[in-house]
Amino acid sequence: MSSPSVPDFNCIAPVYDALAQLVYGDAQKRAQAHFLSLIPAGARVLVLGGGSGWILTELLRQSAPVHVLYLEPARNMLQQAQNRFRNTSSTAQVEFRLGTELDLTPQETFHVVLTPFVLDLFPAAEAYAMMQRLSQALLPGGLWLHTDFHASAPESQPVWQKLLLWGMYRFFGVVSNLSARELPPFEALFQKIGFKTHREAFYFRKFIRAQVLQKAVF
Numbered sequence: 209m210s211s212p213s214v215p216d217f218n219c220i221a222p223v224y225d226a227l228a229q230l231v232y233g234d235a236q237k238r239a240q241a242h243f244l245s246l247i248p249a250g251a252r253v254l255v256l257g258g259g260s261g262w263i264l265t266e267l268l269r270q271s272a273p274v275h276v277l278y279l280e281p282a283r284n285m286l287q288q289a290q291n292r293f294r295n296t297s298s299t300a301q302v303e304f305r306l307g308t309e310l311d312l313t314p315q316e317t318f319h320v321v322l323t324p325f326v327l328d329l330f331p332a333a334e335a336y337a338m339m340q341r342l343s344q345a346l347l348p349g350g351l352w353l354h355t356d357f358h359a360s361a362p363e364s365q366p367v368w369q370k371l372l373l374w375g376m377y378r379f380f381g382v383v384s385n386l387s388a389r390e391l392p393p394f395e396a397l398f399q400k401i402g403f404k405t406h407r408e409a410f411y412f413r414k415f416i417r418a419q420v421l422q423k424a425v426f
């Protein structure tokens with residue numbers, strides 16, 4: 209298994225949300241929030257790479273999990289998420305952990321896993337290794353809420369999407385030390401680990417996709 213490099217979002221953390229809003233308006237947020245109400249009451253939930261924490265507040269507004277593990281390697285992002293949570297009246301049990309999927313213990317399992325704009329940071333082989341690890345942590349029948357950029361086949365992909373992807377990978381390559389240069393082939397990778405899309409929703413002229421995938425029961 210290849211060992212994933214950790215991109216560094218500490219420097220960009222204070223302005224990340226504003227930057228995303230500037231480029232995509234509220235499309236990224238609406239896409240991430242699209243299926244949150246499907247989280248079953250009493251679920252144990254893993255949020256991987258949630259960033260500044262607005263998604264946690266939204267998740268707790270739309271669902272009633274028993275436990276949330278907020279796993280995020282950028283200290284500055286994690287700090288913002290903790291501050292945001294402190295300012296809510298939520299009594300939900302939330303653990304904020306500085307780290308990556310490699311910091312999950314073998315015993316930890318979840319009914320729901322969220323990957324919001326995080327798997328796109330990695331080259332295909334690393335994204336695949338992460339997805340395998342997350343699949344192990346997801347209970348049979350569990351839901352995987354995946355939200356990310358969606359590229360159609362290269363021959364039919366609009367030029368503006370190619371330019372945006374090129375620009376984002378160059379920008380975050382410099383600012384956040386990403387080694388990836390293109391989106392991982394999500395469809396093929398999910399298929400490889402045995403997941404099927406149950407529901408999906410598109411935003412930003414189909415450039416952003418929210419998916420609900422489910423782990424087989426047997």
Ligand SMILES: C[S@@+](CC[C@H](N)C(=O)[O-])C[C@H]1O[C@@H](n2cnc3c(N)ncnc32)[C@H](O)[C@@H]1O
Nearest residue numbers: 217256257258259281282285308309324325326
């Ligand atoms: C592009 S940002 C997206 C943040 C947030 N999900 C959003 O959409 O606003 C990616 C986030 O993933 C985090 N991250 C990077 N590598 C990670 C890993 N291996 N496991 C968990 N989080 C990771 C980064 O620190 C960053 O906060």
